[in-house]
Amino acid sequence: MKASQFYIKTTREAPAEAETISHQYLARAGFIQQIAAGIFSIMPLGQRSLEKIRTIIREEMNAAGALEVTMPVVQPRSIWEESGRAETYVPPLANFRDRREREMVLAPTHEETVSMMGRYGITSYRDMPLNLYQIQTKFRDETRSRGGLLRVREFEMKDAYSFDADEEGLDASYQAMAQAYHNIFSRCGLNAVMVEADAGSIGGKDSAEFVLLADSGEDTILICDSDDCGYGANLEKAEFIKSLNPREVKAEVEKFATPGIKTIEALAEAEGVPTSKTGKVVFYTIDDEVYVVVIRGDYEVNETKVRNMMGGSEPRLATPEEVAAAGFPAGSASAVGIPSERVIADDSAVENPNLLAGANEDGYHLRNINYGRDWNSDHIGDIASAVDGQRCSRCSDGCLKQHRGIEVGHIFKLRTVYSDAMDVKYNDADGNLRPVLMGCYGIGTGRLLAAAVEANHDDRGMTLPRSIAPFEVVIVAVNIHNNDQVRDLSESLATQLEAKGVATLLDDRAEAPGAKFADADLIGIPVRVVVSPRSIQNGGVEIKHRLADPKNSTIHAFDDAIGAILNTLES
């Protein structure tokens, strides 16, 4: 491909709104163009990289036995009513009416349509396992866009859906996808870690996400630092071992005045004890009921864990008005005297004796509060968020280390959430009608590209691996327009490389050499070959890997050039 016939428009400066490295480089190199908030066009260079990513994904999905399909982006709202998600998935659903006034949605994900596809043909356990996937556009209206391609509203996703007759089958499908994902990310040059995750609003149970560790990511994950443990989970899911305060004989409750003390930290300091000796309270509204959530003072409430414990309804912090309306005291609160069905308690608050807590009277607190004697709860469990440095729940000696990361893939066991709602059933070997067990598996292709840039760049530009770089070799033809030798040799090299299947860009533009070098570095083409009057005088062409020092190239005679280029490409 000749650069003069391609579409290469690079800029020295990134758009002002580009903050992340990947956004800056993808924009400067002309891979992407922003059209609206979270909506991008992909330009020819970006298209080539994305297509290579798609090809890798297709190869791995096909190898895992999945079958490619295409499902519609525009869907009738009625099928979302059938699954029940028209009500629960409200914010991200973009609605419109067609010209016959039928209510339509832009699909944010495709469980409904794939369930219909499964329902169409799956009638027997003999029809499974089945795995259907597509690479298709999604639109989520309420997700806030951020970081260029890292998070957008319209995005392309590879989404796969498995159908199995039993748990063993589902597990095998899930494991096959996990392996395929490892292969995909590895081939794209990403060292993604698989961590346990919460299933979120998609529904279902077991799930894991694949995360590229990067400070620009918005995902918080915790990974055990023990070499042979391997436990990792995202913040919503991570479990840890809570410390236990020393056992003490239950002491008598004492009420005491604490004028002006509003925080747990201030209370602990005033009493000269650690915050782990306190029980703090947060009010949450769940399904229009206000609950008192109790947790030991040194931990924070994890709303996802609360949601899961309370049956899946989203908790949100209660407003002062709601707290007052529920008849709960606003200041210096505690669970003492609150009906147990309205108390949600972390086990840390239950298991530790003689805690400091509010007196449910402004300006007063209580010493020596004990669960069972002074307060009760019908909802006890782990609702605490893990933080850096806590003990790993899976091994005896590890500590959890907190990281930021970019979520590039997510796999779920949906089980029967959608097969029940959408009536996807089969006959088992005994003739019983059973719901199909489903799984779903997603990879954002654009985000994968952005993540690859986040993981592969330097101060000159992108350093994408050969597997996803838009071109593998760039031939910088210096002075090509007034030097026939340069022109003939560079074109000959390009032709030979193309014949060997190497994606080659011949930079024949009438740009200054420096501009061509800068563009080659910015775009991040793995191998650079220079053909110039000087290189010819020196006996051939110069070959350099993108990651090598800019000045550090080697001269090769023309007869050896192709071999040397291929060798450099392999390195």
Next chain:
RNA sequence: CGGGGAGUGGCGCAGUGGAAGCGCGCCUGCUUUGGGAGCAGGAGGUCGCGGGUUCGACCCCCGCCUCCCCGACCA
């Protein structure tokens, strides 16, 4: 959807109540050709939109739209 910022040629930015400029990029010609070349000459902007104040608004006032960042949610 809450909180904060910003909208001026393609991109990055300056600017004043008398109404528009710089750098990069673009076009033409000549000269150049190893890390984003030089000279000369050009093209390109209803200053986000609507209303108001004023003799006069890019500037002041009001409303709206859009974009970005932080938070809640996700691939």
